[in-house]
Amino acid sequence: MSHSVPHAPGYVDNGGPKIVTSRFEHGDSFTLDRYEATDGYQGLRRALDRTPAEVHDEVREATVLGRGGAGFPAGVKWGFMPPGKFPYYLVVNGDESEPGTYKDRLLMERDPHQLIEGCLITCYALGLAQCFLYVRGEMALAQERIAQALNDAYAEGYVGKNILGTDFSVDITLTWGAGAYIVGEETALIESLEGNRGMPRLKPPYFPAAIGLYGQPTIVNNVETLSNLPWLMMNGAEAYKQFGSEASPGTRMVAVSGHVKRPGVYEIEQGVTTFRDLFYGDDFCQGIREDNGLKMFVPGGGSAPWFFPEQLDVPLEGRVVSGEGSMLGSGAIIVMDETTDAVKAALRLVRFYARESCGKCTPCREGTTWEERVLQRILDGEGRPSDIDMLLDIADNISPGPYPVAADPNQGLAAVPFPPKQTTICPLGPSSVAPITSTIRRFRHEYEAKITKRDSIPVSAALMSSAPGNSEAG
Amino acid sequence: MSYFTPDNLAIADEIISRYPVAKSALIPLLHLAQEQEGWVTDAAMRQIAELTDTTPAEVKGTGSFYEMFKFHPVGKYMVNVCTNLSCQLLGGEELLAHAEKTLGVKAGGTTADGMFTIEDVECIAACTEAPCLQVNYRYRLRVTDEDFDDLIDDIRNSRADDIPEHGTLGRVRQHIPVDAMAGIVPPEQANVRPVWLARNDEPAPAGAAEGEEV
Ligand SMILES: Cc1cc2nc3c(=O)[nH]c(=O)nc-3n(C[C@H](O)[C@H](O)[C@H](O)COP(=O)(O)O)c2cc1C
Ligand code: SF4
């Protein structure tokens, strides 16, 4: 029943419902011909037959949760646009670069018209003056496919002036980045689009709907979020809610990577599929490599606190996962088997945040590099016994208070606070904390084993005992 | 004197015309400069400043934030090996070490013949196909040491024709015929309500396509 699709590397058709990947089986899924032959631009036609307000209502009714990381319902976010402060803009977030995340690139390469149609539906519903489709710089093929799709769509009257002969007109501008993870954060994305260094803006305002591109009200949505809209317009909110759970209707794309037998990108039903189904199911990953034991997994992108075998039966649903102390984030699931070195794995993610910190605020700029250096020396066998507590202390300075991690049985059920507690401008700094707290709380002994191997203990013990008031007295 | 060739200058003008504010074209124009010469020169930045109503310092200030822009000559082929977690778990670091050995330079370095630059990069969104790399932003997936050596051999013998020289990204450009454009709305054109929103003011014309009688 399940099979991989050679022209869409990584994508596995698991035989489940398909809202956004329905055309992936076709080798020419990215062409206008194929798109038109498979209901393409029919959702737009349905939308244009209705008032913009009705289209917005349909999206609100369906509860289309954002797929970029925060899981905020699109219909609600759209409602934050201050009335009458025209022009409004749409910025599409195609900057996918969270470690482990692989889905938006497939959607852009394999079905660019679906994304374009989603953009048009959004612009129609909200009266947006222009759409900017921002694709990650490193994704040359996605840029190429979207450029071709836009050229074809303009030629056929789907985009531009008087779309399909109506009074609805909007331009879509393809734009692209140049290598900076932080530009995925929506206010940094806007800065980048204004021709600036991609540094996040101070909050509040929390949403660019208030002050966005060029100071105007702006909607920022993720590629996958918008790719749901053509299907939704065709089939309606009721049909959409037939899939998934009540709080998280529909499907979502997840990438499962790491130590599984069949890593892949799967479109799953939210709130129905569990992590166990995903890792061990025949239609999914088919088990851990070499039938090894599962040690831990990242449930939702590099920024998410880690999960352990106890969480295997948790369904992939934002609410439930955050109840367990983590998040589904960007749908990036990284599986690690029993042979994995917890310290080394944590270091690799922390190093990512240290490299990608934009440098605007001190706790993140200094804290992430400091964390990286300490973890590196522990891994190199140069660690000091005080390093473990120091790591937790640095973490606490970036993201104060108890951090909700599943690794800690005493607070496993604490919900992730929103907005998250942070001493920083954006959540990048706090993201570096998740791998550290997750691994220290669960595998402290692995840290200690690396440290006690060293004779640095007597050295620092000697230092302690020579502290004022401790030594000379006797 | 123009830094951009006449063809590229025309492309630059077209890119700028798609934004309400010229400065928004800054990153695409830096890419265009890099496409023309393989890296971004001072002359390029001076002209981009003129074209986007900014100063050369602003152009450099923005450009230097982004890792893809190179302000010194680099190899014709940029070999970017991913070592982030999903790839690390399946041999990304070993692949990088092999690449360094094969090419005889460390990550960040360029081979003496100017052909290859190696970089140790963060996640490139192909995590299920680890370990993976990009050469001039074209993917190679589940790469073994032998695959890597074959790839280098192919490039040296001009057999990797899906890979353009460094600087070229998408080989299809967006082009909007002037009469098909809806028209760019600059931010200062305040409070002009898009015409189709007027449909919200009346009861919906149940199911009828409004455009028909236009
Ligand atoms: C550090 C950081 C990186 C982010 N990277 C991305 C990204 O690459 N793609 C994305 O869609 N959202 C990313 N986000 C989330 C965006 O800020 C924003 O919430 C999202 O694009 C909104 O779209 P949605 O509501 O459709 O999910 C990132 C957020 C942070 C804090
Ligand atoms: S938290 Fe880090 S990435 Fe975010 S604004 Fe501060 S320095 Fe920049």
Ligand code: FES
């Ligand atoms: S971790 Fe290597 S591609 Fe994502």
